Amino acid sequence: MSLWVDKYRPRSLEDLHYHPELSARLRSLAGSGDFPHMLFYGPSGAGKKTRVACVLRELFGAGAEKLKIEQRVFLTPSKRKLDVNVVMSNYHLELTPSDVGTYDRQVIQEILKEIAQTQQVDLNAKQRFKVVVINEADQLSRDAQAALRRTMEKYMSNLRIILVANSTSKLIAPIKSRCLLVRVAAPTPEEMESVLAYVAKKERFDLPPEVASGIVAEATGNLRRALLVLEALKMQHPDLNAEKLEIAKPDWETYCTKVADLIVAEQSAQRILDVRAKLYELISHCIPPSLIIKTLADRVVEQVDEALKADIMHWAAFYEHRMRQGNKKIFHLEAWVVKVMSIYKHFMFDIDLTGFDE
């Protein structure tokens, strides 16, 4: 039994539920025989990878869907072995560079070279080239990006690269200029609701519109999340009774919300320690610190006065930047927490004073 997210993932360009113009353009690109390097970008859960998979199917036929996971071993210059997970079919190969950390340049170069130097094995293949999909391309180091730029030109004859990224801001200009940029925008609420309705119909249950709109509002444009939540809800309350439904959230989001409430409720040295314990707990559950700070900031901002919102966001951005520079994320998370406490307390204190004056 697979999850609905996997089960109802559109397999071909025709099946895609939204962005019909984009699908049409992709289809004509795949059919033209002159397929460029591509860069898909857009928010998470918008359907970038789904579209990439559809394009691959359009290019190579159903064979591109037969996926297997391979573990490749690479040798770094210092003769250290690196294990990299590679998802691949006969026609393409997917990599996630963040798996390899600092050695992404070597791994990318090795793989691209290897793919580029071997001809298409399948004589019946529709295309002469192979495709390498690089996920999270915005996580590539500068080094790797620079290396990629040269490779993209050199092996153009039998290799195409599809980059998938959340934003183009971290990619260097030469790469962007060598790719066809495809923006996959987040679906609108109506589009998401229609997808939810489609899944509900396939699963043969009634999805009350209020529930659908509730889920969509929580998912903020992340269709993947919306589908996960729908499935979780359905599992909890098979009848989907709208009156007592509480839109399910992953545990850590609820956890973050509670931590934010702790910050707003009290500002003291003891509270800092309490919050620290919670932050440690979140980090040890592999929740990325940048996501923690963002979720916390969102929640805190919801609860404070208008005058403070900009400030709190500013410091969240500031300390997130610190986290990227530093190594011990907890220091910077905590510095932000203390900052927010201080701002908030000062603000409340000032209000009290003016109250006395009047």
Place this chain on the structure above:
Amino acid sequence: MAPTAGKKGAAAPRKGKTDKPTIKHVQLGLVPLNGSQKPLRQASLTKFSVSLPSPSSSQELPKKSPIAAVKVKASTKGKERAVEAVEDAGMWMDRFAPTSLEELAVHKRKVQDVRHWLEEATTGGPSGTLKTYRRLLALSGPAGAGKTATIRVLAREMGIEIMEWQNSQDGMDPFGDEFPESHSHTFSNFLSHEAGMEEHLNLLPLFSRPTTSHPSAQRVLLLEDLPNVLHPGTKEAFQKSLEDIVNRPNAPPVVLIVSESGARGMGAEGWRREERWDMRNILGPRLLQSPYVTEVQFNPVAATIMHSALSRILSQTHPTTNHLRPSPETLDMIVESSMGDVRSAINALQFACRVQMAEVVKGGGSGKRRRGKKGKVGEVVRKIIEGVTRNEQVLALFHILGKLFYNKRFGDDPEENEDPVLEASIRGSLPLPQHLSAFERRPSKVDVNTLYADSPVDISLLSAYCHQNYPQFCSELEELEVAAEWISYGEAFSMDSEHINMQLPEYAFHLLGRGLLMSLPSPVPRRGQKLLKSAYWEFSRKERDGIESLRSWSRHDVGAARDHRTTEMLERAWLMGRAGLPQPKEVSLLAYMPWMPPIRGGGYGQQLLEEGEVAEVEPAIPMSQNYKMEASDDEGGHGTVSKASWLEDDDIEED
């Protein structure tokens, strides 16, 4: 042993000058008494070879008879006084190695764990079926926790024969003539030879019959002196050999001993995972998760246990309380400074006796004068012992943290007589202008420059401790804010990986130190603050383990592999957990985060102890199921006997 002894000699130069014969004896003592002495771990091995120790020598413990040693000495150095000869016959840790369970300075529960395993491995336990699953016992723990001693004593008591692998460089290799081969080959040959002996060579016909009553029929392979597993090729071959032997039901069970190092402090973040010398790395994930492998972790020896062990030795060397016997204070100091390392403690003890004796000899017979000097003797011993044992770091860390957190400034205490000249020299000549008056402080008594120069503490370690402890020393939120900001700034600053700059740690130290001094209140209120151990490594280890399990999940599950972002994988895991779909347990635990309101007055992390202090409570607040389990496990290890906890994460160097 040789380097340790060398260090000791350097630490006490006066000894060499005053007491020549003693030095000679030390050297004499260095000669290994018999084959059971631990060989040096070689960093780079040019040649592996196998020396199969004859059963008797491997099993036999160093003889606990000073008389024998004296006899030897008497024949060679007849002129020496007999008393001294007794003192000098060999390293004490060999002479007084434990021979029975009572003498073993290890927590009873750990001994029980190992004993049960050995029983089950040899006889199959009560049901007789467990034998299949007791194939490899992995003993891990810090150096000097008594891992090897436990195995040896138990094996001796239970009549199990130990076959041991030793790396060696000389030509004692029995296979060497026939098969010129590589190191790892030799090693796997050793294993398969040991394992397959009964199948192929049929040397020990009794060996494969578990029902036999013959005591020597039970055999265990002991691997302590490992091949260089930091080399990827060797490591692979090593793990392969182990897997082979583990999967062969008729082979004798294997006991693997690893003194873990590098898992602390900077080790954890500075080294890549595959370079660390720990059980996880040495055995590899496949073996660790295999049902045939049992791991027992040893904790540092608790203070009370160590104390009785040292007393036992003293009662043998100095049966009567005379001037030669180290004072109880000296003993306490040794116990405290050894940080749970029995080996180091015994070394220090032997050394202490020697120094005191030297002192006596120098004092020249007059009893009165010697008595008068007693206080000074203690001082000398203290200094030397600090040089010998490993506690320098803890003290230094404690010292620096104290200096920083108490933020002493001139004028803190009006009663105190302070040097006005010094104060004036530190105070700037000009007062700060009006708009900077917020930064006005009384001149500080802390010299950050000297502090840095004297500090053997790594900046990463120090900043973690500062971070752990700063909230309790501040009283206002503003102070906390500034302190947190400085800690954050210093950390981000010191980690600029783009430009590796040797100056950076120093700058970071100044940022951290001066920033803290600036932000802390003056004077710092004394509320009986307790310095806590930083929880940072504990949690970052968990994070790494979590990421590891996510990655291994993605290796087997196409859906998870395509998610590739940790949050997406966690969302998937969360949903699958709700749906009750099968998924790895570690992964579902990651996605499961029930909320618990914070517990008032609770802290976490262990208390950092200064010598002589004992933590009153074991501060273990259950923050998650995982954490709770670990905390209670810790408690069982050494908490029941003594609440004292050693600072394990602090020293950077270990052999």
